[in-house]
Amino acid sequence: MPVSSFIPRAIGLVVTIGFSVAAGYWGQPLVSNNTDAINTIVTVFSILAGFLIAVITFLGDPGARGWDQLQLDKKSMEAKLWRHEVLFYLYLVTLGLALFMFVLPEEYEKTTLWLERLFVGSAVFVFLASFALPQSLSALQMERYQSKLDDDLPQVLKDLHKEE
Numbered sequence: 001m002p003v004s005s006f007i008p009r010a011i012g013l014v015v016t017i018g019f020s021v022a023a024g025y026w027g028q029p030l031v032s033n034n035t036d037a038i039n040t041i042v043t044v045f046s047i048l049a050g051f052l053i054a055v056i057t058f059l060g061d062p063g064a065r066g067w068d069q070l071q072l073d074k075k076s077m078e079a080k081l082w083r084h085e086v087l088f089y090l091y092l093v094t095l096g097l098a099l100f101m102f103v104l105p106e107e108y109e110k111t112t113l114w115l116e117r118l119f120v121g122s123a124v125f126v127f128l129a130s131f132a133l134p135q136s137l138s139a140l141q142m143e144r145y146q147s148k149l150d151d152d153l154p155q156v157l158k159d160l161h162k163e164e
Contacts, residue, residue, distance in 0.1 A: 016128045024121025031116050041123050042098045048130060049091040055137065056084050080136065087129055094122040 031037045097119040104112055 016125060019128070020121045020125035023124040024117040024119075027120040027124070028113065028117045031120055032113075038098055038101065038119075041119075042095060045091050045094050045123070045126070048126075049088060049095070052084060052088045052091065052133075055133065056081060056088065058137075080140065083136070084133075087126065087133075090122065090126045090129070094119065094126055097122055 031041075097115055101112060101115045101119060104115065106112075
């Protein structure tokens with residue numbers, strides 16, 4: 001990854017983590033003993049997890065490209081799939097935290113407090129991270145479009161580009 005794109009991503013990650021930690025700590029009272037809020041978050045993340053599986057399936061489809069193009073795109077595709085898989089697992093972690101909050105006996109107040117903080121922080125982090133999905137999907141579609149366009153370019157124009 002070029003340094004020019006790494007720095008903004010790293011800054012974004014640090015800001016997102018910071019915001020998520022703060023939201024988890026101070027937003028915990030919003031979910032404490034509020035099953036409607038927890039159920040809403042669980043529903044949203046269940047839907048997002050299902051959507052993300054469809055996205056991962058879509059990303060993994062190589063389309064009608066030749067072997068050479070597939071080989072060139074392999075590392076890039078692996079990186080994109082890895083990022084989406086991590087996001088999917090973070091959705092599952094958020095859902096798992098909600099499950100633990102429901103099954104933990106009431107006498108474990110301190111543990112419940114920290115589970116709620118982790119749940120809110122995780123939900124905020126994963127929600128903010130999800131905003132990168134549309135850009136990622138758009139970039140992928142444009143890459144596929146450009147690849148198809150290059151493949152279907154008339155030979156006369158291909159020869160012109162070789163001379164330049």
